[in-house]
Amino acid sequence: MNAREPETLIPAAVETLPINFAILDDEGTILYTNRAWQEFGKANDIDIRPDTIGTNYLTITRQAETETAQTAAAGLSEILTGGRELFEFEYPCHSPDNQRWFLMRAASFTDGEQRYVAVAHFDITDRYTYQRRLEESNERLQQFASVASHDLQEPLRMVTSYLQLLESRYSDELDEDAKEFIEFAVDGAERMEAMIDGLLTYSRVETQGKPFDSVNLEAVLDDVLTDLDIRLDETGAKITAEPLPTVSGDASQLRQLFQNLMENALQYSGEQEPRVAISATRDEEEWIVSVSDEGIGIDQEDADRVFKVFQRLHSHEEYEGTGIGLALCKRIVERHGGEIWIDSNPDDGSTFSFTLPAADT
Template structure:
């Protein structure tokens, strides 16, 4: 305002020269000046009124813009049952309720609603499940008595019609801003009324114009302050929009990105400015494209909130799973999306499914009980082993399988170990559902929470009935084998004494008979006597060799370190006469030290060397003894240049009393290789031969590196 009323009067007064006038002329002059002053003040008041009106409209526009931005600000989400129990909620919702998320699950949301708004809340919840449509309501949360929280609830029922999804928006600040705006509007309306009244009274009360101008200036200052507060609120929610933990997108009908926040650009792996105008569907995997198209179509078609889960793909980044929630904007031309990264949840769900499948398909029974022993879970293998279904044993104590064969002391030891936080291993003789008894091996352990407190017990059991029966049979067989071995030892004693005594008598009396009737015997009779003596001698050798075979394995000598080099040096000394008479050459490689029975190994090597010298060809014997080392065993070999063996006899030669040649050519009983095989088997090894008739033979014997 450039000129005030007083300055105008001064200007008018200066424009008139002082002249002598009558009293009437002076009064008329003063009245005209006063009228001009009133008209100017009236015009200024009208201008001020228009300015106030424009500021009020601008303030109303800011209020609408603030309300739109607030609708899309970060909000809370929760899932409720029909009874209003909280099934799931996000961190924003938990923060609004002032509790940890874990403590809110399974609690009723109504516990946190103020008493005066509870009827409105229950009607809202009932309407969602009754109408199966979107409903909203405003309630007050009584989390903090000093500053109650006003929230807007928007809810829809899910496809199962047993749960509903609630969007919880904190509208406390909006309520306060609305009340402020209403107050400012009332003040503006009051000021306008005052201005109109003042305008009517200008002709009567000129002095009151100055007071009205001062009040108007104060009102303008308040309006400016309110506008500044509004701008700050808008800036605040723009900031919240950009730094929100959720990603926000505004899309066109054709899924073009109109607007997004910083979190949205971060999830898509691009700069914010480069994403505007791009197709959101370009970031969706082929498998999820149809889901997204249907999702957007339903938003514009139904004008209702829609949700979906799909996967995104970005170059150079792993597959991302997201949850989308969308709704139409106020103008109906765009849709607003809230996107959450649920990749970690999906990965956990996948791991949980794998663990669940592993437990369900486990070859052993798995049981989970509470700390009182009441069954809370069993897998399918439990049903196969016991005949009980999960429903039949749920809530029952694990002693439902008790057959009465397990003592109370054993159960006390089990529970005491679990109370001490230790593991327990043992066996139970339990009873199945059909009354059949069975054995099971069990391992019990504690399941603890993050605080180290025991919350449940885990039992892993395995039906070992077959193993128990097998062990019993093995004990029985071992006893029978012990008796058989005892009989064999008795037989060996008899063979070494009682069976050889008649042979000595036959041999002695035949010799006496030959001497007494020496002059009376013809050549044929003398030959018969020699045949009988030879048969008795061969019988004696057979009994001796059979006795030797039966004694293999009865040697009580413990396994120890056996130096094969020392054994071979000793055997060459024992066989030196035979070696020299046959002009034989024996080459011995460096041999290892093995864990074995010293006496039996010496007998094994003696038989192999003796056979190599006996079954010689036309050339002098050449014998090579060596050993090769394999992963878990030593393989000894004895190679000769003798007569060789046909492949069809490779197995036959290791059978007792099996011979391939006439006794007249190669003497013996055919028991030596059978003894070798038995010695190898007693050492957990084996013996075999590689040979070609006329080209020599190589016998192999394997020994484990460690004694079992």
């Protein structure tokens, strides 16, 4: 059996695709519609029917006089006049008994010197419904996080205040054990409040993040080092940084990312003065940024664990912290479409590396 040339299979393949597809000439006249387009027209009793081949799609669209139709007509006009090569938008196509959502895509192409436009309508109802449900779920989660944060923090603040008041007012009557118990209770309440704040920030990475813009990472690092100035002096930390790039991202979140990684490097420096180095290398359309320290390091088997919420490798008595900082870093990097990982060995320092999209892509 002889195989057919691919070119001879294209018409048959287009006919069987479950996508409403048409070809227009450079004036918008309908030259071809596939079976899905024709069947959709019949089933929905719309104006574009098999016998409309030879009529002007742009004229038909404008006659609908709806906002959706006018958007489609405007975009298609730009394609036909050469103002743009590709146009797409989502729109509803509802009937009393059926609610559907479609994605329209129009793109120009040439055959020799003749210019044409391909128009396709994809049924995205399932995807659209899933996205709406996900957005509603995220909104409910955000509302819950905000309410829970407030409702949990208020009693914690009250507990802390009354314990501190008790210690202040009755200090002369309390023995050393009682004072120590109060200190433990206050410390526990304050740590719980910090954990709640951390969880709230973690939950808001997606829902309250700002639109991406060009972000100069050197300026971000300068701001972070200014905030950490006192701690850097106290610890005798030495920070070195290579030239850092401009990336596409949320400046406030990237500042949080750098601050968490810098604080982590200072926290786990061990007995020696902290040494931290920041560098960046270009990898096609993204930058790989690395923050390296000479601290206590971790076992490589725990490399994934450190990025999970509340997954601490050390007790609170050994090292302070909420167990959310690195998990927040991971969530921020993922929102930017990147990855974060750690290369480390015990007593041999750690290098946290992450990818961010370049600003010029």
